[in-house]
Structures are given as structure tokens and as C-alpha cells.
Amino acid sequence: MKTATEIDIKTEGQMARTHYLNVDLGLKSWLLTTDHKRIGILYLCTILIFFAIASVAAALMRLELLTPQGDLVTSATYNKLFTVHGVLMVWFFLIPSIPAVLGNFVLPMMIGARDVAFPKLNLFSWYLFVAGGALALWSLIRGGVDTGWTFYTPYSTTYANSHVILMAAGVFVAGFSSIITGLNFMTTTHKMRAPGLTWFRLPLFVWSLYATSLILVLATPVLAITLALMSVERFWGIGIFDPKLGGDPVLFQHLFWFYSHPAVYIMILPGMGVISELITCFSRKQIFGYGFVAAASMAIAILGFVVWGHHMFVSSQSVYAGMVFSILSFLVAIPSAIKVFNWTATLHKGSISFQTPMLYALGFIGLFTIGGMTGLFLATLAVDVHVHDSYFVIAHFHYIMVGGMVMAFMGGLHYWWPKITGRLYPEFAGKLAAMITFIGFNLTFFPQFILGYLGMPRRYHAYPPEFQLFNVLSTAGASILGIGYLLPLIYFLWSLKFGRVAGPNPWRATGLEWQTPSPPPKHNFKETPIVTGRPYAYSAQEDADLNLATV
Amino acid sequence: MPILTSPLSDESAFVAEQFDDIEQQRDAAKLGMWIFLATEVLFFGGLFLGYTVYRFTYGDVFIDASRRLSVLLGATNTAVLLISSLFMALAVRAAKLDQRRQLIRLLLGTALLGLVFMSIKTVEYHKDFVDHLVPGPHFEWSSKDPQNTELFFWIYFAMTGLHAIHVTVGIGVLLVLALLAWRGKFAKRNYNPVEIVGLYWHFVDIVWVFLFPLLYLVGHR
Numbered sequence: 001m002k003t004a005t006e007i008d009i010k011t012e013g014q015m016a017r018t019h020y021l022n023v024d025l026g027l028k029s030w031l032l033t034t035d036h037k038r039i040g041i042l043y044l045c046t047i048l049i050f051f052a053i054a055s056v057a058a059a060l061m062r063l064e065l066l067t068p069q070g071d072l073v074t075s076a077t078y079n080k081l082f083t084v085h086g087v088l089m090v091w092f093f094l095i096p097s098i099p100a101v102l103g104n105f106v107l108p109m110m111i112g113a114r115d116v117a118f119p120k121l122n123l124f125s126w127y128l129f130v131a132g133g134a135l136a137l138w139s140l141i142r143g144g145v146d147t148g149w150t151f152y153t154p155y156s157t158t159y160a161n162s163h164v165i166l167m168a169a170g171v172f173v174a175g176f177s178s179i180i181t182g183l184n185f186m187t188t189t190h191k192m193r194a195p196g197l198t199w200f201r202l203p204l205f206v207w208s209l210y211a212t213s214l215i216l217v218l219a220t221p222v223l224a225i226t227l228a229l230m231s232v233e234r235f236w237g238i239g240i241f242d243p244k245l246g247g248d249p250v251l252f253q254h255l256f257w258f259y260s261h262p263a264v265y266i267m268i269l270p271g272m273g274v275i276s277e278l279i280t281c282f283s284r285k286q287i288f289g290y291g292f293v294a295a296a297s298m299a300i301a302i303l304g305f306v307v308w309g310h311h312m313f314v315s316s317q318s319v320y321a322g323m324v325f326s327i328l329s330f331l332v333a334i335p336s337a338i339k340v341f342n343w344t345a346t347l348h349k350g351s352i353s354f355q356t357p358m359l360y361a362l363g364f365i366g367l368f369t370i371g372g373m374t375g376l377f378l379a380t381l382a383v384d385v386h387v388h389d390s391y392f393v394i395a396h397f398h399y400i401m402v403g404g405m406v407m408a409f410m411g412g413l414h415y416w417w418p419k420i421t422g423r424l425y426p427e428f429a430g431k432l433a434a435m436i437t438f439i440g441f442n443l444t445f446f447p448q449f450i451l452g453y454l455g456m457p458r459r460y461h462a463y464p465p466e467f468q469l470f471n472v473l474s475t476a477g478a479s480i481l482g483i484g485y486l487l488p489l490i491y492f493l494w495s496l497k498f499g500r501v502a503g504p505n506p507w508r509a510t511g512l513e514w515q516t517p518s519p520p521p522k523h524n525f526k527e528t529p530i531v532t533g534r535p536y537a538y539s540a541q542e543d544a545d546l547n548l549a550t551v
Numbered sequence: 552m553p554i555l556t557s558p559l560s561d562e563s564a565f566v567a568e569q570f571d572d573i574e575q576q577r578d579a580a581k582l583g584m585w586i587f588l589a590t591e592v593l594f595f596g597g598l599f600l601g602y603t604v605y606r607f608t609y610g611d612v613f614i615d616a617s618r619r620l621s622v623l624l625g626a627t628n629t630a631v632l633l634i635s636s637l638f639m640a641l642a643v644r645a646a647k648l649d650q651r652r653q654l655i656r657l658l659l660g661t662a663l664l665g666l667v668f669m670s671i672k673t674v675e676y677h678k679d680f681v682d683h684l685v686p687g688p689h690f691e692w693s694s695k696d697p698q699n700t701e702l703f704f705w706i707y708f709a710m711t712g713l714h715a716i717h718v719t720v721g722i723g724v725l726l727v728l729a730l731l732a733w734r735g736k737f738a739k740r741n742y743n744p745v746e747i748v749g750l751y752w753h754f755v756d757i758v759w760v761f762l763f764p765l766l767y768l769v770g771h772r
């Protein structure tokens with residue numbers, strides 16, 4: 001059987017002569033660029049630095065947990081390790097990962113535009129992101145923060161003896177970079193679509209980015225004001241969360257989760273969009289139930305705003321509030337399940353090829369399903385009382401964020417790599433890395449479900465000896481997972497010089513971004529494309545004819 | 552429709568390269584500003600929520616504390632901001648009609664009223680400071696519930712302070728606009744910078760319209 005790649009190498013494997021990468025050269029042309037594609041790459045390089053630092057923190061934690069005694073680091077250091085891991089992974093890797101890197105790169109091309117609506121703001125958002133990251137790193141260098149990524153009051157305002165304000169300032173500044181990205185994407189999607197590209201002809205990745213942007217724009221300001229109030233309170237010793245004045249520390253939790261629960265959907269919705277692109281392309285089929293998948297993205301974004309109370313089932317919230325939030329949280333399962341069912345139905349009778357991006361996509365579906373289902377356990381009031389603040393919670397959200405979002409990010413990066421660089425990554429190494437990641441991930445986090453159910457609490461550096469077996473498995477898994485992430489880094493860099501030339505459309509995909517040379521020219525298209533039909537017009541019959549023609 | 556801007560029109564000089572024509576550019580800028588204002592609503596929303604929670608919890612304390620604020624100065628400031636918004640609306644009209652001198656005058660007038668607002672606010676803050684109403688070690692309150700009263704004043708300073716920052720930014724932007732208008736940048740239907748700054752200024756005005764009754768009037772029957 002011929003793969004799509006092999007066919008296209010013969011027919012159209014050539015590199016564009018002038019493209020966005022070589023149209024201007026030198027550091028200044030990058031630092032002052034307003035090209036959405038270059039800004040996407042700036043983001044990619046930046047978030048990888050934070051991913052590396054946060055991964056080192058995770059590795060140290062897993063090493064510490066290899067033995068029941070707290071022997072590698074002190075409990076104070078351990079607190080700082082999980083804080084830095086959480087803060088950097090959430091705000092400086094996951095949130096910008098798919099939107100700011102892949103979204104920036106492909107969104108304007110997918111809608112047939114020359115750039116985003118506000119290119120200078122787009123560059124400004126990257127600078128804000130770097131400034132926020134610098135503040136966070138400064139806080140880390142000066143000794144770190146031990147509050148956990150949630151900055152709960154009154155610990156953060158009154159008791160914590162670490163650089164809380166600096167870290168919060170970093171998150172505050174980076175938050176505005178998210179807001180600007182969301183604002184830019186929404187305006188771009190509304191106003192910059194090519195002629196004929198109606199809302200229901202948009203690729204599903206665009207829908208998911210739109211839903212994500214809605215959350216970025218409406219939730220992030222609440223985080224900003226909350227962290228600002230928390231920092232002022234810490235600095236001044238007085239504020240609205242201060243129990244001395246009759247203030248309520250739980251108000252902080254309400255405000256924080258009003259942002260941070262929707263933010264959880266910032267960390268999965270864009271991934272879902274990528275998966276819709278991958279599943280259709282590699283099963284050569286129209287998406288099953290386009291309207292439902294698109295609407296499900298919007299439904300998740302909107303429902304995500306009314307479920308924050310499920311983080312406070314045991315923080316003095318009233319029983320009735322708990323019941324309402326529990327039911328609302330269950331509702332999120334409906335649009336999520338619609339997506340999973342529709343992807344599965346898309347696979348049905350498709351002509352499936354197991355290229356690297358597809359392996360990541362299939363991994364995503366399985367892991368997201370497990371992560372989502374265990375979320376239902378946690379939304380159940382009685383079960384949550386048993387497993388809250390345990391490793392069950394850790395395993396649950398890592399299945400969504402790492403098993404879901406990071407898998408989708410890797411899948412998307414492989415899928416669009418030929419578009420970004422004009423060259424293909426080595427397919428065998430890619431498949432190997434995808435398999436290693438999948439195995440390593442499950443070995444790391446599945447034992448944590450069991451640990452949590454048995455009662456191991458999160459955020460401790462020592463534990464009773466009977467938990468050791470599962471912790472050893474988890475640490476072993478983390479080492480495998482590490483290889484799964486290092487391998488792509490190596491072959492991606494290798495492919496920049498030695499990878500096979502991809503041609504404009506190595507996957508024979510249908511999106512507009514594939515109808516321009518790889519790498520694309522500065523303004524994406526030689527002339528504005530005109531859209532006449534629905535997306536994902538894949539046809540197995542057509543593919544079969546093409547196959548015959550080239551053999 | 553795409554890329555067919557008439558070569559005869561000199562509007563195209565103002566159109567950024569990513570847009571097809573000035574209408575698309577204007578629509579995008581306006582939508583972008585509306586989205587930004589939505590984020591601002593939620594930014595202030597955290598404080599409004601804090602206010603609401605404690606207003607319900609400590610209703611009497613809030614009423615007593617609110618009586619210490621000067622309704623006269625607050626009302627004057629409300630009038631000043633509303634008139635400035637009228638000037639701003641007229642400035643947008645002047646920009647649309649390409650009346651440059653009128654536009655410059657109105658922009659400067661709006662900025663001036665913003666400065667009047669800030670001056671009155673400064674007088675108020677000074678009075679609060681002298682009366683030991685600023686939360687912190689110097690706070691003094693002789694009647695009941697000094698702690699919850701301090702909470703009220705903390706919210707008062709946080710909300711009006713954040714609003715004052717927005718007014719200050721607005722004054723700066725208005726002065727820049729006036730300078731650009733003087734250089735003739737808004738001629739020939741390129742009025743959307745004036746329009747979107749107008750949206751921002753009206754937003755700042757509306758925030759005050761909510762702050763005034765919540766903070767100054769709750770104690771007065």
C-alpha cells in the first residue's frame with residue numbers, strides 16, 4: 001500500500017524558492033516581525049524553554065517519590081518544585097502551546113487571510129509573554145514560590161515566605177498576552193475570512209480556536225484582577241480576602257476558579273480542534289456531524305464558565321451550591337462525548353493510514369476519554385470527598401492536559417511541520433516517539449489513579465511504604481515519557497537540514513493552508529483564495545484513482 | 552470584493568497590508584475594541600463582585616462608611632465625565648465629517664475635562680488621607696466596626712484607583728489623538744482611531760456611572 005507521503009514525493013516535492021523564512025534574514029527581522037508565522041515560531045522556541053524547566057521540576061519530584069522517605073529534597077523544596085512545575089506548565093506552556101504556536105501559524109492561512117487582524121498587537125503579545133516569563137524565572141532564581149499554582153489565600157497573602165508577588169506578576173503579565181491573542185483570533189475569524197468562507201465552511205480547528213479565544217478573553221481578566229488583589233494584599237497586609245477585616249479567603253477561590261476552570265478548557269479545546277483535522281485527513285473522510293462538533297466546542301467554552309464551584313466541594317461551599325455545580329459539571333460530558341463519538345464515527349469505514357500525527361490523534365482519543373470519564377467521578381459529590389486532593393485528581397487532569405493537549409500539540413506539530421519548515425520529519429522515528437510517549441504516559445499516570453484511590457494525598461514528598469510499588473512504576477513511566485519527548489526534539493532539528501523536501505501538500509489534505517507552497521510566502525497566498533465548498537472534502541474513491549494513476 | 556480597492560481612492564494609504572479595504576480595517580478595529588472592552592468589564596467585575604459580597608455581608612457598615620464620602624464632589628465629577636463623553640461623541644462626529652479644527656478642539660476639551668476629574672479626585676483623596684480614612688496603619692475610625700469599615704475603604708480605593716488609572720491612560724491617548732489630528736492623520740474617512748478611542752472613553756465614563764451610586768449614594772436617603 002502506498003502512503004500519501006510516497007505519492008507526493010514523486011509528484012510535487014519541491015521547496016518554495018522565496019518564503020517567509022528567507023524573505024528577511026537576521027535577528028532583527030525576527031524580533032521586529034509582524035508575520036503571524038514567524039511569531040508562531042517565536043512562541044514555539046519560548047514555550048519549549050519553559051517546558052524544559054518545568055519538566056526538570058517534574059523529574060526531580062518523580063525521583064523524590066521513588067522512595068517513601070523524603071530523602072532527595074526537603075519538603076520546602078518539594079513545595080517549590082510542584083509550584084514551579086504547575087505555574088510554568090499551565091501558563092507558560094499549555095495555554096500558549098496550541099493557540100499561540102500552531103494557531104498563530106495556521107489560523108490566518110486556514111481562513112485565506114494574509115495575516116491576523118492586528119499583527120503588531122500579535123508581536124506585542126509575544127513580548128508580554130516573554131516579560132511575564134522573565135518575571136516568573138526571576139522569582140524562581142531568587143528562591144521560588146511554595147504556594148502551589150493556585151496561590152490560595154490566606155497562605156499566599158499572609159504566611160508564605162517566598163517570592164509570591166514576583167511570580168504572580170509574571171502570570172499577570174503573561175495573562176495579558178493571552179488576552180491579546182484571544183482578541184486577535186476572534187477579530188481575525190470574524191473579519192478576515194476569504195470570500196465564500198462562511199462560518200459553516202470553517203475548518204473545525206478554527207472553531208475550536210474561536211471557542212478558546214472566547215475563554216481567553218472573558219476569563220483571563222478575572223485572573224488578572226484576582227492576582228493583583230492578592231499581591232496588593234500580600235504587600236500591604238490588607239485587602240478583601242483578609243479575614244482580619246472580615247474578608248473571606250474563599251472568595252479568592254471563587255474568583256480564581258472562575259478563571260482557572262475555563263482555563264482548563266483553554267488547555268483542551270484547541271487540542272480537540274487539531275484532532276478533528278488529523279482524524280479526517282488520515283482516514284480520508286468527511287468529518288461525521290460537522291455542525292455538532294463545531295457546536296460542541298462552543299458548548300464546552302460556555303458551560304466551562306458555570307462549573308467552577310466543583311473545585312470547592314470541600315471548601316465550605318453550601319451543599320446546594322455543590323449539587324448545582326455537580327450537575328452542571330456533568331453537563332460538560334455531553335459535548336465532550338459528542339466529539340469523541342463523532343471522531344470515532346469518522347474513523348468508521350475510513351481508509352486509515354497510521355502516520356505519526358494519526359498515532360498521536362488516536363492516542364488522544366483514548367487518553368482524553370479516560371481523563372474525561374474520571375472527571376465525572378470527581379464531579380460526583382460523594383466520590384469527590386473521598387478522592388479530592390489525592391493522586392486521583394493529579395492523574396485525572398494529567399490525562400486531559402498531557403494525554404490530551406500535549407498529544408494533540410505533538411500530533412499537530414508533526415502534521416504542520418512540513419508546512420512550517422518545508423521538510424518532512426523521519427516517519428519511522430516519529431512513529432517510534434509517538435508509541436514511546438503513549439506507553440510512557442500511561443505507565444506514569446495510570447498508577448496514580450490507583451494511588452489516589454488508595455488514599456495517597458497530593459503535594460507530599462514522603463509517603464507510607466505500602467504506596468512504593470505504584471510510585472516506582474510511575475517514576476519508571478516518567479523516564480520513558482522523557483525519552484518520548486526528547487526524541488522528536490532531536491529529529492525535528494535534524495529534519496531542518498536533512499529532512500526530505502515535503503512539497504506544498506504532503507498529506508493531500510484539504511485545508512486552505514495546504515494550497516500554498518511550503519514554506520508559505522510572506523503573505524501566505526499569491527492571490528486571495530475563493531472558497532466554494534465545505535471543509536474536509538476527502539473522498540476515498542478519488543484517492544484510490546490517484547493511487548492507481550501513480551503506480 | 553477582494554483586493555479591488557479603487558486605485559483612485561487615496562484612502563488606501565491608510566489601509567494596513569493585511570486588510571483589503573478601509574471598511575474591513577474599520578470593522579476589525581471596532582470589533583477588536585469591543586472585545587477589549589468586554590475584557591475590561593470582567594477586569595472590573597472582580598472588584599464589583601467583591602463589593603457586592605461585602606455589601607450584603609456588612610450592609611450597615613457600608614452605609615455608615617459611605618456617608619463619609621463627599622456626594623457634592625462625587626456628583627460634580629459625574630457631571631464632568633458625562634460632559635466629557637458628550638465632547639467625545641461630538642469629536643467622533645467631527646472626525647467623520649472631516650472637520651479638523653473642530654476635532655482638535657473637542658479632543659482637547661475631552662482631555663481637559665478628564666484632567667478636571669482627576670484634580671477633583673485628588674482633592675478627595677487628600678481629604679480622605681487627612682481624615683485617616685486610607686486603609687493601613689494610619690486608619691482611624693471612632694464609631695462601630697472599624698475593621699469592616701476599613702474593608703469598605705479598601706474597596707473604595709481599589710475601585711476608584713483602578714478607574715483613575717483608566718482615566719489617566721485615556722487623557723494620554725486623547726492628547727496623542729489631538730496631536731495626530733493636528734497633523735491631519737484622520738482626513739479622508741480614516742476616522743476609526745477617533746471612533747475606537749471614543750468607545751474606550753465612554754466605557755471609562757460608564758464605569759464611573761456605576762461607581763458613583765455604589766460608593767457615594769448607598770448611605771444617603
